[in-house]
Amino acid sequence: MHLIVVGLSHKTAPVEIREKLAVPESRMGEALNRLTSYSGVKEGLLLSTCNRVEVYSVVDDIDQGYGRIQEFLADTHLSLSSEQLTPHLYWHAGDRAITHLFRVAASLDSMIVGESQILGQLKDAFESALSHKTTGLIMNKVVKKAISVAKRVRTETKIAEMAVSVSYAAVELAKKIFSDLGHRTVLLVGAGEMAKLAARHLIAQGVGQVRITTRTPQHAQDLAEKFGGTAVPFEQYKDDMASADIVLVSTGASHYLISADDVQRAVTARMNRPMFLIDISVPRNIDPAVRHVDNAFLFDIDDLKQRVEKNRAERLQEADKAEQMVVEEVGVLLEWMKSLEVTPTIVALKQRADEIKRSELDKTLGRLAHLPAQDRELVEGLASSIVNKMIHGTMVTLKSEVNSSSGAAFVEAARRFFSLEAAPPPDTRGESAVEQSSCLAHETSEPLIEQAPSRTPSRKQP
Amino acid sequence: MAVVCFMVTMGLYFVATISFLAYLLRRSEALSKVSLAITAAGFVMHTLALVARMVGSSAAAPPSVHEALSFFSWMLILVFLAVEFRHRIHVLGSFIVPLALVSLISAAALPDTVPTLQPMFRTLWLHVTLSMLGTVGFAVAFVAGVMYLIQDRLLKSKRFNVLYAKLPALDFLDHLNQQSIILGFPLLTLGIITGAISAEFAKGAYVSWNPEQTWALVTWLFYFVVLLGRLTVGWRAKRAAYLTVIGFAGVILTLIGVVLKSYGTVS
Numbered sequence: 001m002h003l004i005v006v007g008l009s010h011k012t013a014p015v016e017i018r019e020k021l022a023v024p025e026s027r028m029g030e031a032l033n034r035l036t037s038y039s040g041v042k043e044g045l046l047l048s049t050c051n052r053v054e055v056y057s058v059v060d061d062i063d064q065g066y067g068r069i070q071e072f073l074a075d076t077h078l079s080l081s082s083e084q085l086t087p088h089l090y091w092h093a094g095d096r097a098i099t100h101l102f103r104v105a106a107s108l109d110s111m112i113v114g115e116s117q118i119l120g121q122l123k124d125a126f127e128s129a130l131s132h133k134t135t136g137l138i139m140n141k142v143v144k145k146a147i148s149v150a151k152r153v154r155t156e157t158k159i160a161e162m163a164v165s166v167s168y169a170a171v172e173l174a175k176k177i178f179s180d181l182g183h184r185t186v187l188l189v190g191a192g193e194m195a196k197l198a199a200r201h202l203i204a205q206g207v208g209q210v211r212i213t214t215r216t217p218q219h220a221q222d223l224a225e226k227f228g229g230t231a232v233p234f235e236q237y238k239d240d241m242a243s244a245d246i247v248l249v250s251t252g253a254s255h256y257l258i259s260a261d262d263v264q265r266a267v268t269a270r271m272n273r274p275m276f277l278i279d280i281s282v283p284r285n286i287d288p289a290v291r292h293v294d295n296a297f298l299f300d301i302d303d304l305k306q307r308v309e310k311n312r313a314e315r316l317q318e319a320d321k322a323e324q325m326v327v328e329e330v331g332v333l334l335e336w337m338k339s340l341e342v343t344p345t346i347v348a349l350k351q352r353a354d355e356i357k358r359s360e361l362d363k364t365l366g367r368l369a370h371l372p373a374q375d376r377e378l379v380e381g382l383a384s385s386i387v388n389k390m391i392h393g394t395m396v397t398l399k400s401e402v403n404s405s406s407g408a409a410f411v412e413a414a415r416r417f418f419s420l421e422a423a424p425p426p427d428t429r430g431e432s433a434v435e436q437s438s439c440l441a442h443e444t445s446e447p448l449i450e451q452a453p454s455r456t457p458s459r460k461q462p
Numbered sequence: 463m464a465v466v467c468f469m470v471t472m473g474l475y476f477v478a479t480i481s482f483l484a485y486l487l488r489r490s491e492a493l494s495k496v497s498l499a500i501t502a503a504g505f506v507m508h509t510l511a512l513v514a515r516m517v518g519s520s521a522a523a524p525p526s527v528h529e530a531l532s533f534f535s536w537m538l539i540l541v542f543l544a545v546e547f548r549h550r551i552h553v554l555g556s557f558i559v560p561l562a563l564v565s566l567i568s569a570a571a572l573p574d575t576v577p578t579l580q581p582m583f584r585t586l587w588l589h590v591t592l593s594m595l596g597t598v599g600f601a602v603a604f605v606a607g608v609m610y611l612i613q614d615r616l617l618k619s620k621r622f623n624v625l626y627a628k629l630p631a632l633d634f635l636d637h638l639n640q641q642s643i644i645l646g647f648p649l650l651t652l653g654i655i656t657g658a659i660s661a662e663f664a665k666g667a668y669v670s671w672n673p674e675q676t677w678a679l680v681t682w683l684f685y686f687v688v689l690l691g692r693l694t695v696g697w698r699a700k701r702a703a704y705l706t707v708i709g710f711a712g713v714i715l716t717l718i719g720v721v722l723k724s725y726g727t728v729s
Contacts, residue, residue, distance in 0.1 A: 176629075176631055179631035179634040271696025271698065272696045272699045273699065274636075274699055294699075297617050297618065299620070307622055310622065
């Protein structure tokens with residue numbers, strides 16, 4: 001009984017391959033059933049996201065299992081041959097497979113280390129596998145553990161706390177100026193991709209009102225509908241600035257659209273309430289002289305990028321702590337896995353029976369000192385045969401079920417019935433709030449700051 | 463008993479101050495919990511000290527400067543604990559606890575026989591209590607102002623350091639500043655009125671224009687203008703922060719005036 005993983009990720013495969021292999025939600029059931037129909041494949045789980053496609057499986061034989069899963073992956077897409085696929089795949093078994101899963105769950109293997117989406121995606125994948133009954137004792141235990149490890153990493157390290165994309169950095173800065181974004185108004189000037197992304201993050205953080213202006217009124221109208229905001233005529237936006245707490249500018253203009261005077265006027269009209277201006281345009285659209293205006297806080301794309309870089313460095317430090325935790329937790333799980341092997345269980349069972357027999361015999365024979373040696377042997381014989389008959393059935397079942405899909409469950413049961421040392425208690429903590437499962441923008445569409453791995457020549461919008 | 467509790471309190475606040483200052487520079491959340499626990503323990507001791515003292519002293523005796531400062535520091539910590547409990551802004555402790563410690567050390571440095579005023583009227587304690595409560599409001603406004611100016615500077619210069627990460631949002635600090643003044647100002651007003659009435663009874667004149675009274679009135683007027691400016695012409699944010707920091711200097715000068723005058727009458 002071995003846990004293996006075969007898969008590919010953003011680290012090993014370009015998006016062209018990943019998107020072909022990706023299994024949509026609707027076909028998940030069919031894929032899982034196909035996976036477990038291969039002989040020797042006992043349990044299966046399919047993790048398919050924008051950045052990775054991985055098959056976790058419990059198999060009888062490691063090498064045979066690798067072959068089966070490779071076959072399975074090649075069959076997933078008609079135009080993919082095994083030869084095309086193989087160079088991008090990685091294979092892990094046993095503790096390395098567990099470590100890999102834990103690292104993936106804890107977002108240590110993600111494109112953006114520490115992002116939170118992957119945990120939700122893993123939970124979804126697990127739900128699917130559960131509902132199609134393709135997982136068993138081992139996989140359930142391992143995946144639940146992976147989820148709890150990921151949570152531990154999130155609460156005990158700061159890995160997920162720091163903004164590592166430009167749009168998140170903007171939100172983070174906004175929160176240092178406004179404690180509650182709920183009553184705040186954001187004005188979007190122009191509609192560059194980055195600005196839209198930042199606006200989307202601000203809306204996700206509960207910003208109260210969105211106002212949008214672009215040179216073409218229709219465009220602003222469309223965006224306003226999309227974001228649930230209001231469109232502002234382009235000629236009026238400077239007057240409108242006073243009502244905006246956050247101004248996000250990204251237009252294609254080649255000159256400064258907003259001068260320091262404009263901002264000063266807005267701040268005065270706001271009775272000195274602080275104002276947060278983000279200029280994501282290149283070349284810049286807000287005059288840098290705005291930094292001399294009191295109560296106006298201007299940040300341009302370089303400031304945000306610098307913030308991101310710093311956070312990223314810190315996040316990597318936190319990642320080291322997280323790696324330590326993963327190593328620890330893998331150790332705990334391996335202990336449990338070891339207890340599921342049949343032979344040591346049978347040995348332990350025999351020992352336990354023998355112990356019971358011995359202690360009971362010693363007690364009884366102590367009181368039967370008057371018996372002749374022959375009779376004492378008879379009593380001993382009686383005890384031995386009762387004990388042996390008692391455990392015989394269990395041992396036979398264990399041996400015969402060793403290769404069945406529920407073999408591990410029998411071992412676990414036997415260990416519990418005969419209290420053969422305590423295995424770690426099963427993880428039964430309730431799982432809550434599953435994050436969105438689609439590819440969120442920040443994972444895939446910020447080419448400005450993310451150095452795509454060299455093997456990933458292009459990336460697509462979700 | 464009162465003295466022992468007082469000394470223990472001072473020790474605890476001292477440790478809490480060091481711990482809170484270390485928290486300011488270190489990335490350690492555990493440190494904030496430790497600091498908070500020490501402060502809370504100090505606060506309990508302080509309460510005991512105040513109660514023991516109240517039981518021990520006669521009601522007719524006027525509050526001494528020592529008592530007034532000790533009470534001020536107790537109120538300051540109380541306000542901090544309340545804000546901390548509600549908003550979880552640990553970093554506030556890094557500013558308020560040292561201030562409370564300074565006030566407590568000043569209290570300890572003065573012999574407790576130095577009275578705030580000549581024992582001329584039985585309701586004198588009302589004047590002292592109200593004035594001190596008003597001062598607590600201004601002290602919190604001062605702390606919020608200092609924190610605001612630091613955070614403003616950090617944001618403007620784009621220095622995203624540990625301090626930046628710990629300080630709360632600008633609008634929170636501005637709000638805290640405003641609320642503290644709105645609470646502190648009427649209390650100080652009442653404190654001044656009760657003081658003037660006491661003076662009238664004792665000396666036949668509401669105001670005798672000694673340095674203490676003059677400073678108190680100047681301070682009162684200053685905060686009045688600050689408050690009015692905020693509510694009418696938008697003196698908020700950075701300007702309000704600057705003004706409250708300056709105003710608190712006036713408060714300190716008034717207190718020094720009180721102490722000097724009292725010393726003069728004793729010696």
